[in-house]
Amino acid sequence: MLEVSREQALAYRIAEQGLHRSVADPYDLPLLDLGLQDSMRDTAALSLTARMPDPVTPESLVDDARLALVWSHRGAPHFHRRTDLPELTAALVPVDDPDALARMLWQKKDIQAADVSPVDIVFTTARAIRKVVTKPMTKGVVSGEITKLLPPAFSRWCRGCNATHVHEQLMRIASLHGGARLEAGQSPATLAPLEDRGRMSTRPTPAAVSRLIEQYLRFNGPATQGDSAGFLGTAKTSVSETWPASLAEVKVDGRRTFIPADRLSALENPPSAAGVRLLPPLDPYTQGRDKAVLVPDKARAKEVWKILGSPGALLVDGEIMGTWRMKASGKRLAFSLAEFDPLRRSDRETAEDEAARVAAARGCQDFSVTWG
Template sequence: MAELCVNQIRSFRLRNHHLDAVYKSTDMEMLAGACGMLNTPPGVWETAMYNRAPECGLADMEQHLYGDKTLLQAWSLRGVPALFPVPLSPVFLSALVPVGDEPWIYTHGMAGAMDFLKMDSNTLLETLKQVMTRLDDTTIVSKVTLDKTLAEWMLPLLPADKRDLWNQPSMYGSPDKQTVGGAVVSFLLRPCAFSGLVVFGKRSGISPTFTSYKNWTGQMLKADENASKQLVRSYLHCYGPSNVDGFVNWLGCSGKQGRRLWNMVSEEMEPVTLAGKKSFILSDDREMLFSPPSFDREIILLGGHDPYLDQRDRAVLQPDPTLQKQIWRLVANPGAVVYRGEVAGIWTSKKKGKGMEIQMKLWKEIHRRQGLLELAEEYAGFRQQKLAGIDLQ
């Protein structure tokens, strides 16, 4: 098996995440379609898009998402909100639908509610699907209202002896705001999203809105027999070399579902090694991966939840386990100072008056420090603020 070096992998992944060059606003669909752009916490996709196409302003992004509707936001990978081109909806939605006894992504946490109700989750999902069609001509503002409204719509369809339990305070999160029924709906919205029954609409102030795929795009979500294969190819193209465990972890699915999807394209893969460990690449990517590393964009200030940072083998990005803990936290990941594909430091920003203060902490010497100052000023401008100060450590 061919042996790779870490710089070859970094260069390969930067290129396929479209961080190797500066792209244009007309490339937004291609950029979002590489592997989807997760949007949690809300707004991180904007920073990710900006880092690939700096000429894209917030108004340009809103136009693509809300005006032209070339991009779509829906619950997707790992059950979290993601943006992707509308034509790739089957890849980032319907390909996630399980087969046979494979469990749905994200729904394992609802076991407590099922035990309380003494009901089957599949039965409740089918009941929810019956009322979801009302979103075809309705838009609901806020996630709390969506859960509550759908739970109310389901209530008359439930067995009479379950309705009182359905309306009891939730055993999750905020029992003062959510019922058991609302909690069940919240979990099952992910399977509904994968079926095209619910997507995000245009934000209303600070609140998200929700409607159906049909209502938002003007068409039903169509099945595509190639979508499952394309999902695996997208993963390997952006995160290869990798293995099935990395794919399962990235997708947030069961091992059984992940292995089924992975095996669909196994004939298109070949093994390679890194530091003696075996992993796989797409055979079509071999020439690109084994070409000499190239880092034309040496320094990038990535947002804390950029798709490039969503690599399962974190040692490729930063080999020091202690420093890894500073990059990937349980909450509120900082931004990453990426130098030639390696995370060489972290950065954070905060508003101060009418401006933005940025703090950077570097772990290795970067010769072009002036470039960091320029990138910080440009990012503040993208967020429509002035750079009030920068602390470079």
């Protein structure tokens, strides 16, 4: 069994995620096989800016007809290649009721009240979405319309909306099965029918789920079954049922983990992790579920992953060495960078160059950088 150090595993991960800027077109970035989350303003564009030779603007993502924004992993909005959507949709079909229940984030008492299996709840909601979303519609309108078509047990009281409507997470995980995508760049969130909906399939496709797990392990490995389940938003037992056969077991500083067997050579000899990057909140690199591997120090980890309002991460030579935030005031951006330990002057200067790239991606020529 191959045994590697934590530093070696992170260097491999940095290379697999494209942080060496060796790909010029976002569409060709291998990481897009897994998708790019876009939950906060410009997250996907800034994640690409950290990986592309030139800054990527949010408008260029919105205008790229080769990409689609959909609610996918954990019900979060992700950019995916349109050509990948059929395989992705198949991979997101719950393999059984425990899988569906975990994805829905319901309690067992809620299922008992509904008196319907979790899988049936998901696809009953998907059918309602397919019936309602025949043109671009705001999320609020869609929610209101499908609530009328669904049993009352599918709904919850929403304090923010001051209304009772379909459970938010349920609508999110059912939307892709219902043939709906998100209109990129729109606020409030707007749903629209996928141009090529195809027929809805309710049958699990274990092979598609296994391939999705392999993708997670390729870009975030070596990792565990629990890590994979956390990313998919399901239970570990559900992942074990579709655990890929083509994996190699690897020890990372004594921890038992897995990686696709065809990536072993890349793991054994990863390129140097040297370099500085400003990773936005919810960047794929910090979305790895093994946070203790990414940032072993618990106090520092609390600074990187906050319950509310997480900052971006300052990546220096393979280690997260600080955090960063930016604040817009008109057409001016103010960057605030905080280092965990004093950085070399050259690393600070490179971090400031990275801030200039982020400002360019946001369309701001006027920006400032302060260190705290």
